[in-house]
Amino acid sequence: MSFATLIHRASLPSPQVSAQQALQVLVEHYGLSGTLHPLGSQQDLNYRVDSERNRYVLKICRGDYSLVELQAQHAGLKYLAEHSAVHVPRVIAASNGDDLLSLEIGGEAVHVRLLDYIEGQSLTHLDHLGHEVVAGFGRLCGEMDLALAGFDHPGLERTLQWDARHAHALIRHLLPVIEDQGQRDLIAEAAAQAEHRLQPLLEKLPVQAIHMDITDDNVVWQRDARRHWRLQGVIDFGDLIRTWRITDLSVTCAALLHHAAGDPFVILPAVRAYHAVNPLQHEELLALWPLIVARAAVLVLSGEQQVSIDPGNAYSRDNLTHEWEIFRVATSVPLALMEAAILAAVGQALPSIDSAGFAPLLPGLVGREFALIDLGVLSAHFEAGNWEQAGIDQRLLSEAAAVHGLAASRYGQYRLSRTRPDGADEPETFPLHVELRVPQGTTVEAPFAGVLHQAADGTLRLDGPQLSVRLSGVAASLHGGAALVKGQVLGTVDGPLIVQLSRGAQLDAPLFCTPTRASAWQALCPSPAALLGLACDAEPELDAQTLLQRRDASFARTQKHYYVDPPRIERGWRNHLIDMQGRSYLDMLNNVAVLGHGHPRMAAVASHQWSLLNTNSRFNYAAVAEFSERLLKLAPAGMDRVFLVNSGSEANDLAIRLAWAYSRGRDIVSVLEAYHGWTVGADAVSTSIADNPKALESRPDWVHPVTAPNMYRGEFRGLDSATDYVRSVEHHLARLDEQKRQLAGFICEPVYGNAGGISLPPGYLQQVYERVRARGGVCIADEVQVGYGRMGKFFWGFEDQGVVPDIITMAKGMGNGQPLGAVITRREVAEALETEGYFFSSAGGSPVSCQIGMAVLDVMEEEKLWENARVVGGHFKARLEALIDKHPLVGAVHGSGFYLGLELIRNRETLEPATEETMLLCDRLRELGIFMQPTGDDLNILKIKPPMVTSRQSVDFFVDRLDQVLGEGL
Known part of the structure; x- marks a missing residue:
């Protein structure tokens, strides 16, 4: 198929076949009758058939489609049924024995097929997918590709608009469909960056048969007795093709992004799970994120085009919102960051940097002793919530410098001052820089040869062949654009000095990042210790999982702990508990600490x-x-x-x-x-x-x-x-x-x-x-x-x-x-x-x-805590009671003050306890920064008993997040 044919096919509306006509086909060619239920598709027409015999899927596609491609799909389904444990539909033969009919309906040529219906549901409608489900998508994709590696068919050699090999050309052709110039420029720039990263990798990418549409639309799930999602099967083999293997995972990961709440790192469990069952080559790992970005661009362009030519297609119109969200998330972070994150997820790393040849950044201070200031979660400098004071870290550094002469922060030490109480998102607590206090006028020299740049805010950036160094608090002695040799003076210190290294001038790195993104950003922004001649890297903390293993090895296991994988909690303040990465959790279950934690x-x-x-x-x-x-x-x-x-x-x-x-x-x-x-x-x-x-x-x-x-x-x-x-x-x-x-x-x-x-x-x-x-x-x-x-x-x-x-x-x-x-x-x-x-x-x-x-x-x-329990507790109960009319799962609100119980039920008549849903709810609240546990003989009641210092702000945060999770579907 030529590219011109591809463009033509990408512009076709779905077949115009009525439900009555489809029923007539079933009667005449399959001897079936029943009721039809429309199923979404971008260019095909799909119906669920509820017959007296069974449930089926009737698929009607345009006659423009090549028969050999459809035959390849049927051969692929048969091959997978024999070579894989993944459940796929069975093709049902027509009355004449054919499994593929070419008909003319209402003057329109179409191809008709009937397949088994796999019971269950897709997860497209869910806003949030848990880590296990995300990993399940990746594992399924890996298993499918592993099985299809041995499959071949002439119909796999096809030109398809979704094939990543044609993404660049298709994007260029479809860009005019976007009327807004700003949106057009965003798509063009993202596609160009992706293509630039992909080009050096293409010849090394393995090619094989792939499904190329293992998405939240086409994977069928059902909840088990514990309300966990269990995979039932995979449908829609319309994109079956022979192309780059990594395309399959890129399509799956792209689909997951509209469930990501803006966080592209959501895909990493899928990447790990795929790699565990079907190891990816290094070049495939590097290609994955550029392919996802390209896929996101193709989705929005194809979606906009399809809506313009087939405005009555509700499936395409509804999907467009998801497609724009996928594009927004895919372009929200630098390509280099996701490349580092994907490599780290499977235990690989970017090439190491040789820092042996660096010249000292501050040659006049070589050998001088710095006071390294502890700004971490357990720092003795912090007490009674003083870390909430604006500029506390900078003040501590300045005070230390006044005593010791020189002071510095530690690279990579999670900062307590950056914790954010009553926040659902991870705070940016991990420093990707070092902050120093040195005498005014201290000479700063180039640690390597490079070109000097100066930003509008005065920040200097020296771009070398491997690295860039960013400096704040330095008065430049040279103009922007000057080329420096190693050891050349570039300026003098005129304020608090901030030093940050990064792998490249175009990388707009933050000074702080979230714990989840720390390993990836560390790979891109390594410690500047070698430039400073200073052992300023944070000491590694005992991670929560290792600590839990030590606990289980010595602490009798009948003494249970909250959660399967609890965070390590070593500090608290008022009605919040703080983990070692500086994240604050709203404590909604600690009725021991009535005055709150850490009370002076x-x-x-x-x-x-x-x-x-x-x-x-x-x-x-x-x-x-x-x-x-x-x-x-x-x-x-x-x-x-x-x-x-x-x-x-x-x-x-x-x-x-x-x-x-x-x-x-x-x-x-x-x-x-x-x-x-x-x-x-x-x-x-x-x-x-x-x-x-x-x-x-x-x-x-x-x-x-x-x-x-x-x-x-x-x-x-x-x-x-x-x-x-x-x-x-x-x-x-x-x-x-x-x-x-x-x-x-x-x-x-x-x-x-x-x-x-x-x-x-x-x-x-x-x-x-x-x-x-x-x-x-x-x-x-x-x-x-x-x-x-x-x-x-x-x-x-x-x-x-x-x-x-x-x-x-x-x-x-x-x-x-x-x-x-x-x-x-x-x-x-x-x-x-x-x-x-x-x-x-x-x-x-x-x-x-x-x-x-x-x-x-x-x-x-x-502190009038009894009154606080009465007033804020009354507000708390009223807000919880308002959820009863909004969410069927909420049955009743018990108690008063700061001893409340929210009872979850599946049926308002029988009061069947929603035990499994309650546990899932508690786990999800923990992800959003709230500690909560169930109670009652059926473990279906949220036992809400927070410290009596709990504020109205915390109450509203809790109820808002509870409302959010109940709305996500449990």
Whole structure:
């Protein structure tokens, strides 16, 4: 086929065949009847056929198409069915035995075929594709090419508009279809750059049969039971051709770019996966991104042309938005950057640079000692959020220079000052330069021969044969365009000096980049240490995966960690946690740090008390009395005794022992779906199968779980369900009465914390407490998670029920992370324990713990955190509730203040829990900079319990991202 024929064929509209005519073809030639559903195509006409026999795809293309090309497709399908595990359609023969019909319909010559329909869906409509899906596309492409390497057919030798070998000529021909001159220039420039990079590689690119359309349109997927996407098969072999092998991957990667949210690095998992199953040659790796750019240009030009000649083709019109997005993303970064990123993704690198012949940039300072300033995440220079101050890094450098004379930053050290709280995107924290403080007037010399250029902002650039060096803070002694020899003076320092190396004058490198792009940019902007004669490169940090391996090798694995591949978190500030690459994550699950992370008051109080004394509570010191008194002021009237312990588990365990001692019974009534701790006693009364899958079968005989009073999804629903749920309690109490067993007590969270902050039915605790006390038992309110002001509307959870318990247990936020718990009760209950000996908790009530406990109460009052929980928490709940009408997956919002639960369901009638969707949601939120985990027995509730310093800005960021992910489809 000549190029002229190619251009003509690229300009053809799809066949004009009506659905009625297509049905007639099915009846006459295939003996089938059924209903037709249009399927999109740019130049063909495709229908899904739902017949009584099966589902099929009816494909109708123009008679201009060569028969041998269509025969090649059928031969390719048969070959793959025999030589590959990839599922492809089977061609269905017509009644006359032919698998390809050439007909005339309505005066138009067409070719007709019928194929199997592969059940599933394409992913074109999804805005976001996860890493596993992206890798799946790459793996599929590699496996397909591996299988097709042995396939040949005369119909593969064809001239096709999508063949990358013709991209340059096709782009040049189609450019006039773009009316806007600016857009035309962008496409022409991108195509020219791609062609320039490709030309030296073309002769070395392997050629074979390829599918050339393994895209989000033509790969069929289905969700499995865990809601993960699973590959079902590949369709549409209309572009099957013999051409460069790497074209196949370039087409696949280009299609992925409209799911990339602007980030071209999204394709890298696909590249790695392809290379793992079908290794690519070095030249193919270098050609990949230029081919993607060329493909993007062809897509927009062909799309614009097709819409102009076939304006009624909705498929082409809708695809045009995707095609322009692909072009925008493909041209958003330098070609050289993606080349380096692709090489790095498969363990290859750009050629090394010989720096041995460099002359010193600052010859007058050779041998002088610089103060290398730590500006990293763990730097001791940073405290109490001071890294958020504008210009903090520059100030630290200047202060160090004032003391030491010379100071420098480290190349490649992730900067804490550049973290961005409440941001979905990675911050640009990786420095690709070194910043120095040296005396004014210090001579700067050319480290290599080159041509000097000066930008409008005063930045100097010396372009050498291998490298360019960019300098800020230098007054040039020569004019722009001057040719310098190595060692020639180019100017003097007149301010803060910034030095950056790069591989080429045309590379517009940033001073900072994101962690994801760091390895690629490092290859293009190597360290200037050799120019400076200064060991200024950052020390490599222990990466998160290696650290996790060390943890798993020594730390008992029953002590789980969040996420499969958690980031390494070593710093926190307020309601954010910060990883070692300087990314801030919004902490939506840390109800221990009520004051937030890194609070300066906590550091000061702990440090001061440690410098004085830390011992156990059997010694006489003021703090234990002062803290106990303050706790009693928060408790209801009549409660006058405090026990101080280390944790919530210990507090609940002690509460059970108090109930035993006071009642002289052993039997405890607890509530299903509840969690109370990990000690033997606390675990015994815990019934949450999310925490312990065997919880219901391993309860001791002294524990009597009653029906969970869940008003939303429980056995009884609604605000008037208390009496119904109390019947379960009465049933167990009656059995104990019959057996003449003494009831010890009843333990319950006054707000159902582990089930997502669900309020108990009004009046439930009043009725239960009355029945328990009537039998001599005590009522324990587990406030470990929901108490201490977190709920906003009330300080204690039991206030919501209008009751006063006999024993209150608490922990979590009491110490803002310091191991600290407490039990508050009445004197007669507390002293009943003396019949069993005295009680002692080694660290419970220590001077440090007591001082920290009092400081927490002080800060909560001074910073009005209880009010913040009420006001901002109220805004939070209202915003979450607004999602119910917008997203069918959102069933209900539970709780109040900063203890909220968002319950996800698949059906609003059956309330089927969306367990798998909830986990996918949490993983996706983590990608967007938010830590969140599920709770509840079905793990379908977001357990939202952030630090009480959480701001309205953070709340809005969280809900906006939640809205985004729910809209992406789970």
